Amino acid sequence: MSLVIAAPSPEAPPVPALPTPRRTMAWLLALGCVAQVLIRLWFAQARTGPAANPDETGYLLAARWLAGGPGGDLSRNTFYQGGYSLLLAPASWVSDDPNTVYTLVMVINAVVGAAAFPLGVMLLRRLGVSGRAGAALAWAAALLPAATFFGGYALADAILPVVVLGWLLALDRFIRDGGPYAAAGSSLIACYADAVHSRGQVLLCVHVLALLALVVSRRRTDVVGLGTVVAGFLAVSALNGAMRSALYPEGTRDLTAILLARLTTFDGQLWALSGAAGQIWYLIVSTWGLAGVGLVATAVMAVRRSPMAAVLLVSTAGMAYASSAALPDEHRVGNFAYGRYLSCVALVYALIGIAALMRSTNRQRAVLAASGVGVLAVSGLWVTAYAGDRLSTYNYIGFDFPETSFLTGDRSELHLTQASLVAAGLLIAFAGLRWLGPLAVAAGVLALSLAATVFLNGSHPRRVMPVAPISGHGGVAVAHSVNWMDYTKILHPVAWTRISWINPTTERPAPGICTVVVNRPAGTSPEASWPGHPAGWRPLPATWPAASWTAWRDSACA
Template identity: 40%
Template sequence: MDVLLPDPHRLSREPASADRPQDPEARRLPPRWLPWWLLLAVGWLAQAGVRVGLAAGQTMPVANPDETGYLFAARLLSGGPPADISNSTPYRGGYSLLILPAVWLGGEDPVTVYRLALVINALLGATLLLLAYQLLRRLGLSPGWAYAVAHVTALLPAAVFYTQYALTDAVLPVVLLGWLLLLHSWLVGDVSPARMALYGAGASLAAAYAYTMHSRGVVIVAVHAGLLLLAVVRRWRPWWSAGLGALAAALVAGAGSLLNGWIWPQLYPRGSYDMGSMLVDRLTTPEGYGWTIPVGIGQIWYLIVGSWGLAGIGLLAMAAVAFGRGVPSRLRALALGVLATVAGIAFATAAALPDEQRVGNHAYGRYLACLAPLLFAVGVAVLLRASRRTALRAAAAVAVVTAAAAALIELRAGGSFGEYVFFPFDFPETGFLTWDWDSLRLWTATLAGLGLLALTVAMAVAGRRSGAVLLVGVLLVVNAAASVATAARVSRPFVREMTAASDLSGLLDPAAKPRVAIDGNVDWKIWVMQLYQVSWSQVLWFDSRYERPPTRADLVLMVWDGKVPAERTWADPPAGWRVAGSRRTAEGHWVAWRRS
């Protein structure tokens, strides 16, 4: 794996190995006629356009309560009313700040606000192309190859799928890759003290911003702080430079904590899910480890399979840098930081997850998706630069580890998958690999992912320029096809189903700003979307089992068993009230009463 250790001060322009052609033109792309900055700008626009196009069918937040949690916080920050989503996971305000312009521009039209938020996702998510290009140049690829592989990386489903939702996962890959590139520049680069301080402060700001966005950021900040401390102890960097970075991180993380302290009481007035106590319990008891370790390994299995095995090559390369001989200490520390981040996120999120009796509890890709583009790009770089022997040995090792992880998942929970709840949203890549959008076919997905890895390795070891071009072309087609398929088979059906279950567009006139009351017995997946559609005031709550609907409301939404006539859901309604609409859906039934 020594090909991943280019001189940190001078970048190699071309791959080289003992058993690869040494012709300097053998692995170059055709000549270019445009400056690289313009090619990168055009590429960024193209990547943003792809994301906007795939998200065109998204009209309402459906990955809830996550999406609505961030949207409610953005609405609150814009001066809008609070919303009660107590007892759910507390969502941090960092991402809500990013989508705040969508609330300002969209006003009280919830569909416009949501679509603008996805445009913001697309613009920021497309920045992954620029960062991946920088990463691949540092890994020794020439500009042409780096540009091509950066496009492939930016189209990875883990980098595209979540931009179709108002989720931190849409931008976390950009934040984390930016953090690592800046950290590499600070730790390894031979630069002036002023630029060194700038890189260190930038890396600290990125790490702290990740903390303000999601609880995964706690792991990022911890790893970052450890590397800052190590750099001072080993005298790699002066204390003042590390101290400046630590101060920047502390200021941003502190501001984020203050922001969350203001948001959370207004969105979770009756409390939220306590991840901290669950985390402590799982990490201090044998039963807790019995849950945490298999679930964390299940996340790593998904990371590998969902990247067609190439993130596994990237992980193996990081391990080789971290534990191999003759590696510069600073690069070794950075690789250890990446491995610690992967392990920390996988096992910390596994420990904090409640057992929801869902398949995604045991094999889940979303939490590590923020690192998938980084590891995928490293994996492709290994195949383009490594010797045949290294590539084959790495692929064999990844296959063994992936199969072992799949066996552990099968042993731990495979027999219960038929009894657990399956959400297609949890399995976009494996759904594409098996073309089964209704269940997890564990071994089929494993074999399909490893099969794609074998195909890419076979093309890489061909030893000719055409093999490398074919490798990049096949990955480009596969990633694009997977991103299109997941949008068509997961995102759009999800929106159609949930919009049909909760849509209030024909019952509300936002211009009139009616007061809305909701029966707390309506299914939460329905009422949380209805809360989002009422953007001008707080919703009134009542329990139809014990109390009458509040008559000061203008529209009342009541639970319905779908059997009795809709007119009988409100016994003895006041004069002037009538049924305005009703819904029978797979998610639940409800009736809307409106004051005439």
Template identity: 40%
Template sequence: MTTQAAAVSVVRPPARTPRPGRDREGRGFRHWGLLLLAGWAVQVAVRLWMASGQTVPVATPDEAGYLFAARVLTGGPEADMSYGTVYRGGYALLLLPAFWIADDPVTIYRICLAVNALISAALLPLAYLALRRMGLSRTWSYTVGHVTALLPSVVFYAEFVLTDAILPVLVFGWLLLTHAWLTAAPATPRARVTLYGAAAGAVVAYVYASHTRGVILVIVQLGIMAAAVLFRWRDLRSTGIAAAALVLVASAGSVLNGHLLPALYPGGDNDLQGNLVRRLTSVDGYGWVLSLGTGQVWYQIVATGGLAGIGLVTVAAVAVRRGTDPRLRVLALAVLATIAGIAFATSAALPVEYRIGNYVYGRYLACLTPVLFAVGAAVLLRASLRTVLWAAAATVALAVLTASVVQWYAGDLLSRYTYTRFDFPETAFLTWNWTEFHLWQATLAGLVLLGLALVAARLPRHGPAVLAGLLVVVHLAAVTTATTQISRPLVRGLTAHTDLRGTTDLGAQRSIALDWNVPWTIRLAQFYWAWDSRGTLFDARWTPAPTNVDLVVLAWPKDVPATATWGDAPPGWKVVDSRRTPEGDWVAWRRPPQADSRHAVTSGRPRSPSPG
């Protein structure tokens, strides 16, 4: 793979000592396939345990977008998510078995999390293969592969119905396949080389069909293909087949997403493309983009205790180092281009949300974190002391520099803007604070962890084992606290604030209309609970509440009785639930039971809605 093989070319093992954990072929450990399978099962179990408390999509609107997309693809009812971010259908395809097996929302949601666990755990064998290519023994490739697969961001995001649960696996697989395609030995059968290229193209295209971040991967992959032809590393036939696989899968994904758009976004989306264009055509926009992108890089360094930073500087060294194999140089540049492209493109498209996560955020680059972490771990285990110290010093400098950029641009907004716990699973653990963000405390904690890792790796005799043990403990502690302090409280709170199942028979409600003025987190949760109901929106400021639906949910003004929220309610309609919550206040009205609820829904749409 790009960075892994690149790290091997720039980092040499110490001449005075053998590689840690020399292979024991002929003395046991012959069944590595079975050992990897058992390890994968353990990783699945860890993810299922961490996700065991999840029953409702709390990472809104993202989770709702993917769930509703899968529901539409199985012939289920639509849900109006107009004026929000468009969530693509590639990932939703993986969720379809959950909809074939179950029919109630909680069971479907839990099965989707099981699908996440099965795919996310595949990071172990991929990391194992990558570390073997970097020259680690089987024993240490397996051990460090487990450590990589337990990265907090990898496990934490698998607790939600998000593309972030599968993207690390897809990106790792893409880089391994691309490396195999470019660097295959001349004696490798042509069919196998062609298969590597076609598979890499198909994986990239599937990422494109699943998330807009895939656009960056497609551009990078096309650049790699162009270089392969230009420098005659691969012939036109092999490259053409790889390109055809990319185009075919991407085209199928575009058709799929085109089918979902009118079903879920009938009023249009939130125009992220417009944000991107505006940011890239103004000086202020470039300041925003570069600063926020820098904050994403800072997060990757600190959240991994500096190891992703060591991986990043290693890849950069390979890209600029004289004597690097040209193919590895292109792959290293591809990784750097992917990091920069995702960081800056996502920053450019982001709306101003008045939250701290605008300025420091780890989720967008989390798909590349395992790659950089594995490279960093391999450097600690294989490199000479001089090389390790050089890489560590560069990492410290990069962490301080990126933190300084964040501090300069965001300033006191880091304490004034909204702190969202979901945005900071690792840094909250490092600072032991789940209510406030502290830039420099998190930076110091991450660098202290880097120092401990350096010392552990250099301990006589058992250094690598101590390093692996240290990292496993840190990763499990971080993801456990993220689960107990973030995931489960969010589930408890959202359930208490939105669950209508105890007050009305949602199975009998075939349609539900929600007032645009009800906060969107509550709207999407109630669309979820009313699983078999078609969901529509209206704006009560301009449009009368529709009467041709079974359930209407209205915003509840302060100092107004619940029964007065719909002054001209038709005869027989009654309030079945009302709640005042920290998120917002709402009242649910139900149509008379004897009225016909098996009709088409034609609710009004807001005349001039605001995406807020």
């Protein structure tokens, strides 16, 4: 995106660009992609089933249904859109075994995630950093935890960094060169982002506004781009409508009331803006400070009327603000500082920050680094002032803070000031490493990213195969009294049938039901969990002794 970063100063030392034949570059890209896939698979090898529930189960269940398998009832949960599940559906065609399906999902995540490398090369080339230097920097940046951590889970966040980067590159191509193919391509990617996650709705809105702005400035209608948006939006609406009917028969979790309350009250606005500031803070920290420089460089070019800079900033602000405004107060630290929602743009800003450091003079680098640290400090102080002691008294969930737990060496608590100081120091170090050339910067980014990933996953992840709690045949019914999280955890392993509901105190199992899952209060033995069970029904051996439920099996079922 040459529109984001201005031409380098005549005083700036040139970025080394060794002559690289096209064939050699093609081999570097191919080998780099293979290496990216292998590294991602290595760290995901221990993952054999959903852990981040209900999100993972929501996507996996939708993928199984889209592949023609049994669905399930996710009523009153957050609606998990179908775009990512469409990508996962082929895994259910290959195998019926839940563990195998999940392993294939990790492969899909790794292959799609690896595309961040060649797309990063394209972005750096448009920013003026090309050749082997650009390839090395892009390869290292593609392994930032923000671009890899969620690849170890069946979450839409695993592919969103690639989707967002692809959309920005396609839209930039269309803005600069025009043409129906670029218009259709960028619009299709924007519509797919809309199908993947609610953050994609923000991107689609920004995309439409960009197309309309081009219509006004160029005084001609972009029929292809706008037509593709309309067709894509209708297709996404049809897909999501079908999924709502099949998987959410009693409706989805409605966050509209929360969103409206936040938008129309002073306290609500303060919550939304503070949460957005916390996301900006985490965005900078999670990229070792580089996104701070990227934000500053992008803002400068937006002031200079760069269309793509404006698109990127509006998209970022829209996602941060809207996600924070709609987020209920769950009494968790992640309400105030959270990285997941902006992880999809972390790689983009990190690459822009790297390019800005590469193409600037010593004085400019000092200003950029100081400005990045300033944004980090301001956003961090805002979070601290608004959240106060809630940062220590609210529930801390380690999954919300992968990068900061690495920077502070503590998985049990958020140390905002310490994480800020470490990130600021790393940013200053990267500005100094520019003296040694782009390979030194790439090596620094790579070393930090791999160290963080090892810290989070271990250097030799062990693959642990979970034991299925229920046998793989016959109908399955779950008591209404079973905890919703326990019910959610059963949905993915029970891959052969759609789970039905039952009230075991007043109803007998319907014909074809071979397994009934009932609630087991603490201190109750499995045998006493269903006092009125029909004759011939026996509790299955407890897979997890501490489980709060028991599966009963009809001995008449083969």
